[in-house]
Amino acid sequence: MTTIVQTLYLCARLLRNLARQPIWIAVMVVQPLFWLLLYSQLFRRITDLGGFGTSQYIDYLTPGVAVMTAFFSGSWAGMSMIEDLDRGVVERFLATPARRGAVVFGHILQSSIVATLQAVLILLSGLVLGATNGGIAGWLVILLASFLVAGGFAGLSHGIALLTRQEASMIAIAQFIGLPLLFFSSLLIARNLIPGWMETLSLLNPVEWAVRAARGEALPGTGWDEMAAFLALLAAFAAATGAFATWAFRSYRHAL
């Protein structure tokens, strides 16, 4: 209970700090919309190839962009941890009776909340461009997938941040995993158009799990059971990386 309350306080601090950065907000709002417009124009005719479950690419793209945005913001999340480490903020928290876990979970939760808010914005923009994404149930599933995938990658990112404690290493790792995970998935393109070996490998990719879950309700072709299975995989992924970040935090504390 205490851990939850403290996690919320620490998360609120991070969200409040972000809300004070107008340029950051502008980029967070504009960038996903930019992807949505750019890709939907670039690949407009791609649905002619079939296998998308819709003739309008925007229907297929909107959940994909929501997941992509969540995945990116999660994988860069560790930067804020490094800043807190450098400025002695983490040490100050550690000298209080605050639960150790709350310090890490506050950061992870922040990424999930930001990603969910961005997903809402993306869904609204998609709606303007003609994508309904399966109504309320579809939207909720997309938001949940965004929340989980952002938290999952944020856990990984914070764990790496706590182990390396260096911005340069963080940036290198985030860049290294970013594009491969994006392209080893059906985020932009229908599964029947992906080479077989890539599709097989994509099943190991949490980004793919999030995309499949997010489209489960929005587009025909996926049953409830399959969607639930992907959401469960995502939740397990988030739990595993959360545990990894907690372990990395313990190893950081022991090195002090």
Add this chain to the structure above:
Amino acid sequence: MDAIVVDGLEKTYGKDVRALDGLSFTVQEGTVFGLLGPNGAGKSTTVRVLVTLTVPDAGRAIVAGTDVMESPAAVRRAIGYVPQASGVDREATGRENLVLQGRLQGMRGPEIARRSDELLELFGLAEKADALVKTYSGGQKRRLDVATGLVHRPQVLFLDEPTTGLDPEARAAMWEELSRLAAQERLTVLLTTHYLEEADRLAERVAIVSRGRIVVEGAPDVLKRQLRGELVTVELGEHHDGKATGIVERLEDVHEVSVEGRRLFARVDRGAQSVPVILGALDSGGVSVAAVTISRPSLDDVYLHYTGRDFRSDDEAGT
């Protein structure tokens, strides 16, 4: 009663960086204690052990009656810690920093609000209370750091290098602040510093740390007095023929006489009494004197005396 008891702390980083090498001292409740030493002497590591951030390899430490290794959580409730690297959130306001700190210390909303107002007032930050910390001056920021450590009315406050990086004016203001605080709040304060002047000014007792050990401990005045009183420097007139040393050495209560060029140094117990005697003797011996000065020993001299090394060069070596 002792607020802090440190007994034989040892800590080695990596294979051979020996940060603490059997360090022991005690701090009496309600007093200000200064850990003095050059950079790299082991002061910060000591503080980090006492505030439960670092686990020592050997030894024991008791803070506010609680063992730091057995019940770290209880120690954390009883202490305030102001790290060298500040640790306040620059992107938040002063008040927000205080409120979050209160929350993490488990205080309730109305109590936190009252205490925050009180501290902002006490540290002259009321006007800047709702401004982002990144707009604060160096001195204002450091005062907020200290206020943050005090939100939950701790019994023991740890200040790691409270004035490092401040300009002389802000440093003087901080000293005022800290003296007043120690007197008002009936708080035990342990501060580390590599400014001899700061320890002299603020601490009732100091311990000099060098290479992970306490070299000497005591009240600054007592430490200085142990150095056999004061230093008399006599500037001799031209054409002195070397007999000055002999004349002064024969006098009572004068020790360690030496001559360097035209200057003669002597240690005396009481300068005011010895100077007329020295001058009289030199005059009768036919040695003319151009000038004379008396200087009281500083903690610099104490450091030099007990470590055999110059403070400043050790400080640079440690950085």
